[in-house]
Amino acid sequence: MGGEVTALPVAAGPAGPSLKVRLRRAERARQWRAFALVGPLLLFLAFTFLIPLAGMLWRSVDDWEVPQVLPRTAAAIGGWDGAGLPAEPVYAALAEDLMQAYRERSTAVAAKRLNYAQQGFRTLLMSTARQLKAMPPDGGARDALAAIDPAWTERSTWAAIRGARGPATDFYLLAALDLRRDLDGAVVSAPEDQSIYRDVFLRTFTIGAGVTALCLILGFPVAYLLANLPARQSNLLMIFVLLSFWTSLLVRTCAWIVLLQSNGIVNDALRWVGLIDEPLRMIYNRVGVYVAMTHVLMPFMILPLYSVMKGIPPAYMRAAASLGAPPAVAFVRVYLPQTLPGIAAGSLLVFILGIGYYITPALVGGAGDQMISSLIAFYTTDTVNWGLASALGAVLLVATSVLGVVYGRLVQAGATSGGLKS
Amino acid sequence: MSNHAPRTTGQRFAWGATVVVSALVFAFLVAPILAIVPLSFSSGSFLTYPLPGFSLRWYQDFLQSDRWMLSVKNSFIIGIASTLLAMLLGTLAALGLSTWKSRWKAVVLAVVLSPMVVPVVITGVGLYFFFAPLGLTGNYWGLILAHTALATPFVVVTVSATLQGFDMNLVRAAASLGASPVVAFRRVTLPLILPGMASGGLFAFATSFDEVVTVLFLAGPEQRTLPREMFAGIRENISPTITAVAVILTALSIILLVVMEALRRRTERLRGNAP
Known part of the structure; x- marks a missing residue:
């Protein structure tokens, strides 16, 4: 974006300050004006986002x-x-x-x-x-x-x-990691039968990673197809991705329940074909969580992959072919490395969004498939253990922030700037 | 423009496999949304095929239910209010960010965009703790503020994207022709960034209209929104009424998508015309 100076008074009187000084002054005024435009949003977010988050973090150590x-x-x-x-x-x-x-x-x-x-x-x-x-x-x-x-x-x-x-206390934060202090103040692991949060975190990250992998495996060919088809066809097919992206989360979750329940369409079809006799259990368990979450998050993988692949010049592949590389080798050694920024950005995005999911697992998962978000909500509204809810939230927030910073770096370094690279 | 016109058998096979896998993924993406459409027109009360007959009773059920109608009203009130607020705050911020040069800019940008990335449950819990003593739970205000915070980043992103292709010389030209900054903004900048603002606004509206987590924490029984009622309905027992609501919501998404696509084309055309 243009950083040059805007309209300056043209006639510079010999008596006035030098042009350099006035240029600097004009630039400074411009910068203040720019900041003043961002100010309202910053104030608003301070009130509706930053202070509430800070309050939650404080509650995780507050011992009143x-x-x-x-x-x-x-x-x-x-x-x-x-x-x-x-x-x-x-x-x-x-x-x-x-x-x-x-x-x-x-x-x-x-x-x-x-x-x-x-x-x-x-x-x-x-x-x-x-x-x-x-x-x-x-x-x-x-x-x-x-x-x-x-x-x-x-x-x-x-x-x-x-x-x-x-x-202040570290009690809740330690508890969120299944740790506690013994009589002498040393940090020790909680007894086996009282350790639950590590399992839930592990489950959250496992589901997040599984969904990310599924999205990548299924989304990669789609992004490749969309990036290499003629514009008219790829625009048409892109509508499928965007339609899914724009459809309400609740609608999609509801659709999967209808489809996957024991007398739902998928089970009926499988029985009709003769593949199964008894209905398969595909909802209110881990299968349902994977299917529904992969469906919901797929566009977040396809879109960054697509935008990176779209920018890969075909000349490299032709060069590889002309130098005698078989197509498979050229793909692995020439094409794939160029898609890495897209793979990284899409995977991180899907993973970050995935580990924070609450609604979908709450609706399509069983008791053993609930992720950390649902535990946070449970401690906030049901048992009113706000210290523990905040501590679990703090751990999730730290994990998300670290990944978010990495994502920000990647996006800034890569070609897909989301329109915000200055 | 087909970059990878397959030449060898192996390439043809790989391309064919890509097409087949992609077709399956497209089916996976769209089929569930399509599959519930016929069910919403069923005359029976079970969500199974084959349908016993055609009827509009579930749509009627939806339209005649006070509970559902209240939730529609709530969703529109909160959605429209937070969209307008998000468009105002987001557009101003994007305009500022496009000219602001500071080493703090990256930090400010991260703050402005962070509501998109922070898990909503954390935002919801934080807002619940913070808003409850201020009397901002159990009424529209808290929900409008929360949804605005979640939606504004989308406006910032879309307007910034429009501004990236924006030629500052146009504003300079207006100024050199004697337009005051306000006039230059209204007559030159605004028309050019309007498509970006509009698509940001659509994103904002869709975000608010589909948001349920902060509603779970902040809304009282009188502010339950459409997705909140759906959440409750899906939790209890999916009745065909919910599939009717789902179909209506999907139709709304399609309208949003079409408008969005039209806006995108317009932006591209405008950008293409820029020198």
């Missing part, structure tokens, strides 16, 4: 429950080094906090948070608060609490409170 409900305990327990049991003043602080929390009916908030750290803590805290009728005498807080529940003489109970004393 215990400092708010049990403020004295949170302050006092910082002085405990984690060895043995905390000193008497910490017990007294907890007793006082619990009495107040019970009056204000806020115990459940802290109990919920502490229960994440240790199973059974909810009951412990709620029942202790209920049974603590009066403030224990000076120096008798430990005995009073221990009499209510012996758990108060266990180091792990206090370690849980200490870990939740705020203001």
Whole structure:
């Protein structure tokens, strides 16, 4: 794009500042005007996108429950080094906090948070608060609490409170990766039976990679055909790709359910042909997820591949042929390397979009096919564990951002600029 | 223009294989969309072939349902409002980005385009946390803002693409002929970038009209949109009414696609005429 200066006053008086200075000034004003045009969108996105995302990231480390409900305990327990049991003043602080929390009916908030750290803590805290009728005498807080529940003489109970004393915690982020801190603060893996998130992440990336591979294998010949047919025919065929691209996601997902269900068209056809006797299970399982997601994401593979292939001059292939390369060799050694930017861009795009999918797996997958997005939604709206939802979101966001930056580099370096290369 | 006129048997075979695979993929892409069209006209209530008879009862069911009609209204209100907002913000930004030169430009561009790449569920959760205390959930405002954020990148991309083929000398010529910047913009720049703005607007509308994730988080029962009702319907039990809705939506997509194609041709023609 032209970076030259726009209309300048033509007559330069000998008394005025030099042309160079005025040119620079005009250019600076131009740059400010340009920035002022981008400003509104940046402000808008700050409010509707950046601040909400930052808020979500903050929630993944925010530990507000215990400092708010049990403020004295949170302050006092910082002085405990984690060895043995905390000193008497910490017990007294907890007793006082619990009495107040019970009056204000806020115990459940802290109990919920502490229960994440240790199973059974909810009951412990709620029942202790209920049974603590009066403030224990000076120096008798430990005995009073221990009499209510012996758990108060266990180091792990206090370690849980200490870990939740705020203001920030790595608890949720570690939990999102099936990690936790043991009693001594070292990071360890969660027990086998409580490890779920790594599996879900692995499943998400597996499905993403599988869908990307399917899109590439199926999309490559299509892009090649479209790039090498005469314009009239390829424009006509392109409509198929664009129609699929423009059709509502919900419509396409719905269509696949209708098609693939046990008395659906595909099963009926297979039975009619005689290939199967019993209907195949193709929906509400992994097969359905792969089929529907490949269908939805295919255009994102075909379009970048097509635009790269369209720009490959046929002369190279002719040169290879004239130098005696058999067609297959010429294809692999001359044509294929030139399509790599398209393959990389399309694959990254499909993978990035794929790992963030929520609607399609939610509708065509079974319980064991849900991806990380559906877990994030589940913790946000169903169990209201916002810390964990945010932490899982943060991990997914980091993965997406890294891939997104790579994609941006690729697109900027390659021929397909999306119209934004300056 | 056929670059790869097959010469040897091997080449002919490879080309033939490409054609066959492509035909299967085209069928894969389009067949499911086409397959549900006849089902929506079925007189029976099962989604299986052969059809027991022809009827329009499912379309009637759709048109007479208050729930579906409310969702259509909601989708149009939110779609049109966020499209207009996205076109305004996106066009201004694209105009600015086309002349702005700074080392921050790459960062700003990444920020502006990031709503396209960040998983919508993350945007939805972030907005839900942020908007709820501000009273922006359970009404149109939050949804319009959310959809505008998701749709604006498309306007930025399409208008930027139009501006890339735009000859700045035309604006300079207008200025040298005495046009004020506003007049030059209105009479020279605007008509030339209008196709880009329009196709960006179509993208924006399609984005909003098809978006369901932020609606799941931000909408109350009164703001349920068409895709939100479809989502609920597909989850419960697919009734033929949903196939009727799907066919109507597909028809709408085809209209959008045709308009888009016409706009693209127009842009190419305009660009071809530019010196």
